[in-house]
Amino acid sequence: MAYDVNLSGMTLKNAIITAAGPWAGNAEGIQRCIDAGAAAVITETICLEERQRISPRLFMKDQQLFNTMLYSNLHLEEWERVLDRIDRKDAKIICSIWGTSASEMAYLGKKLENMGADALEISLSAPIGSRNKLIGYHSPDTEDFIRALVDTVDIPVMAKLSYESASSPYFIKELENAGVSAFSAIDALKGLLGVDLEKKRVLMPTYGGYTGTNIRPVSLAMTAMLRQYSRLPVISSGGVLHFEHVLEFLMLGATAVQLASVIQLYGYDIIYSIIASVENWMASHGYKSIDDIRGAALASLRPFEDIVPRTLVATNSKPCTRTDCTLCKQSCLKEAITRNDNGEIVADTSRCDGCGLCVERCPDQSIRLSWR
Amino acid sequence: MNIKRIAELAGVSVATVSRVVNHPERVRDETREHVLSVMQQYNFTPNWFARSLNLESSNTIALLIPGIETDFFQQIISGVETVAGNKEYAVLFGQTNNYPTREAEFVDMMINRKVDGIIQVNSRLNGEETLLMQNLELPRVHIGKNRVCTSDTLCYVDIEEGARRMTRHLIELGHKIIMALFDEANSNTSEQAFAGINRALRDTGHTIIFSSAQAENSVRGGYLAVQRLIQSKSMPEALIAASDLQAIGAMKAARDAHINIPDDLALASLTDSAVCSVLSPALTALELPSKRLGMAAARMLIDQIEGTLPYVDMPHDLILQPKLKIRESCGNTQDIYEWFD
Numbered sequence A: 001m002a003y004d005v006n007l008s009g010m011t012l013k014n015a016i017i018t019a020a021g022p023w024a025g026n027a028e029g030i031q032r033c034i035d036a037g038a039a040a041v042i043t044e045t046i047c048l049e050e051r052q053r054i055s056p057r058l059f060m061k062d063q064q065l066f067n068t069m070l071y072s073n074l075h076l077e078e079w080e081r082v083l084d085r086i087d088r089k090d091a092k093i094i095c096s097i098w099g100t101s102a103s104e105m106a107y108l109g110k111k112l113e114n115m116g117a118d119a120l121e122i123s124l125s126a127p128i129g130s131r132n133k134l135i136g137y138h139s140p141d142t143e144d145f146i147r148a149l150v151d152t153v154d155i156p157v158m159a160k161l162s163y164e165s166a167s168s169p170y171f172i173k174e175l176e177n178a179g180v181s182a183f184s185a186i187d188a189l190k191g192l193l194g195v196d197l198e199k200k201r202v203l204m205p206t207y208g209g210y211t212g213t214n215i216r217p218v219s220l221a222m223t224a225m226l227r228q229y230s231r232l233p234v235i236s237s238g239g240v241l242h243f244e245h246v247l248e249f250l251m252l253g254a255t256a257v258q259l260a261s262v263i264q265l266y267g268y269d270i271i272y273s274i275i276a277s278v279e280n281w282m283a284s285h286g287y288k289s290i291d292d293i294r295g296a297a298l299a300s301l302r303p304f305e306d307i308v309p310r311t312l313v314a315t316n317s318k319p320c321t322r323t324d325c326t327l328c329k330q331s332c333l334k335e336a337i338t339r340n341d342n343g344e345i346v347a348d349t350s351r352c353d354g355c356g357l358c359v360e361r362c363p364d365q366s367i368r369l370s371w372r
Numbered sequence B: 001m002n003i004k005r006i007a008e009l010a011g012v013s014v015a016t017v018s019r020v021v022n023h024p025e026r027v028r029d030e031t032r033e034h035v036l037s038v039m040q041q042y043n044f045t046p047n048w049f050a051r052s053l054n055l056e057s058s059n060t061i062a063l064l065i066p067g068i069e070t071d072f073f074q075q076i077i078s079g080v081e082t083v084a085g086n087k088e089y090a091v092l093f094g095q096t097n098n099y100p101t102r103e104a105e106f107v108d109m110m111i112n113r114k115v116d117g118i119i120q121v122n123s124r125l126n127g128e129e130t131l132l133m134q135n136l137e138l139p140r141v142h143i144g145k146n147r148v149c150t151s152d153t154l155c156y157v158d159i160e161e162g163a164r165r166m167t168r169h170l171i172e173l174g175h176k177i178i179m180a181l182f183d184e185a186n187s188n189t190s191e192q193a194f195a196g197i198n199r200a201l202r203d204t205g206h207t208i209i210f211s212s213a214q215a216e217n218s219v220r221g222g223y224l225a226v227q228r229l230i231q232s233k234s235m236p237e238a239l240i241a242a243s244d245l246q247a248i249g250a251m252k253a254a255r256d257a258h259i260n261i262p263d264d265l266a267l268a269s270l271t272d273s274a275v276c277s278v279l280s281p282a283l284t285a286l287e288l289p290s291k292r293l294g295m296a297a298a299r300m301l302i303d304q305i306e307g308t309l310p311y312v313d314m315p316h317d318l319i320l321q322p323k324l325k326i327r328e329s330c331g332n333t334q335d336i337y338e339w340f341d
């Protein structure tokens, strides 16, 4: 079964791309991504000047991952050797780049093209460090800035967007006009781990990139929104941990999907297992091509205004006498849920206004919404 | 037929084709044989190919630089050295002290030593000396905004834009009487800074009184300039110094006269350095990507020397943007210790 994907004229053997990050920061890492079956590997962001790493640079609390990593620590000459040394097999190499001016971007992009990059991804609005906000989000200069690169190179140029920049239809239009051929969205959110109350100090020394499973809902929404704003392909990034997440993004119209934190947290082997699971799922459902599912869920996404208000109320779908759970009661601001003398949960349909939270939170599906 | 087409036909990258020509030892035997056979088949001998076959390469480049005292020039040297080292080139170094004749002598000397290319920093060559360069086929890159010596490749930091943003920032903080100290030995940079300041003055809706003076680019220069201002009772509300050194001198003069920075005098520097963030108050300054500038210049030069690129496709002007590091000396009172524009 062939689940290959066409991205801006490149044939990807599957829909999985490894995202820009330290897992693809040297030849060994890139090779491991390729060997694990990634259809394309995006390098850590390359600049004209290398960036020294700070330590520590990864922070984690519960499921929340933060990084303070900005740009590759390799010189461009070392990247030349890296790109030379790796055995690409049938994978594509996409170089992530950043520069401070149009000419810097154009020069760097052209150099990397000549070193063998199959495509470029502009790290347009990374959340870490400081950069000219005007270019990363919206300015009259953005178009010239990107166009200089697009006009100089002969390979596809993709723009990697932050949540903020992806949310602006105006900015998206500008990038289209500048000639980018695809959008990657989203980059990490800007985040802070928290504050140590006793010491009155932040728990990490600078703003970090907040990534991983918690940002997936944001990224899902951005994929769907970009599908509506733009005809260009969207490569989704943000919070993919399981193969189902990949399928979700595809069903919202993604052309391909990027893996990032999941590699950082579970190692390179996860790439292979996600690819295999996606293909198994596709095959077991009888789909012959990614096109069979791409964007399939978009039709069910409606504007808020078009949703007809219905008068539903909570009722018991089965009796509940659990004494170890009060989730439904806690959830109800209307105090519609009580226990009767027999210790059974009862919803008072005259008080209930149908918000649905008790239903969402009930672990036993003991409550449902039905017509008043 | 061009190098790109050869790369396509041979099924390799452009870089590989170029390496086959320039550094055949770095290419696997089969790949080299294959690429050479494709080149032969299509009768492909680019001019740079001929050049690198005929001329003996010395694997040496020259760097002509006005001075080595300032952080800016030191970082440029470091950047050039880094890339040259990566590419296995040695760097011959000449300090011109801003004298065109000295620079011309160096160019002569470097040619005699058979360097593969020359990087000139803030070149002062003009007039007759330029003729010398015109007849010179040696690859050259100018670090500086102008094409004084007919070099067709140049790179520079956009000081004008940086100075504009710095001035705009000072105006936004409410300073109405602004003065700039320029480096008397570096008219090139001073002119760019002046142009940027002027743009900011033109774009603002406020009425700003602006003046400027020349001073030595040193702690002493800054110290004396501010002493003079104090004595003539013509202190501005905000002072833009040409460098961190000048700004440190200005701070000392202000402290001696019990003038508080930033309350009585706001201060900002057109160049940043490691000391700016540890001064008290921390100095607002323009971070110039000078190491990156040196790296870029060396790359653009080696691009030409090795003909590693379909050179016509490459941008020949490279402009790097500085970054305004807003700290405390300008009168910024935000809690966060440093922020940037």
Ligand SMILES: Cc1cc2nc3c(=O)[nH]c(=O)nc-3n(C[C@H](O)[C@H](O)[C@H](O)COP(=O)(O)O)c2cc1C
Residues within 6 Å of the ligand: A019, A020, A021, A022, A043, A044, A045, A067, A069, A070, A071, A072, A096, A123, A126, A160, A186, A187, A188, A209, A211, A212, A213, A215, A237, A238, A239, A240, A258, A259, A260, A261, A262, A264
């Ligand atoms: C440790 C780390 C380093 C990263 N470095 C880069 C980078 O160099 N360039 C870039 O564009 N994105 C970088 N990212 C962002 C990822 O490519 C990705 O867009 C983001 O992590 C969201 O996806 P995720 O939630 O699946 O991790 C980095 C992310 C992490 C966790």
Ligand code: SF4
Residues within 6 Å of the ligand: A313, A314, A331, A332, A333, A334, A335, A336, A337, A347, A351, A352, A353, A354, A355, A356, A357, A358, A359
């Ligand atoms: S649906 Fe909302 S209002 Fe109704 S009982 Fe449940 S929580 Fe209360």
Ligand code: SF4
Residues within 6 Å of the ligand: A320, A321, A322, A325, A326, A327, A328, A329, A345, A361, A362, A363, A364, A365, A366, A367
């Ligand atoms: S949330 Fe469900 S399981 Fe928990 S008490 Fe309510 S009905 Fe019972």
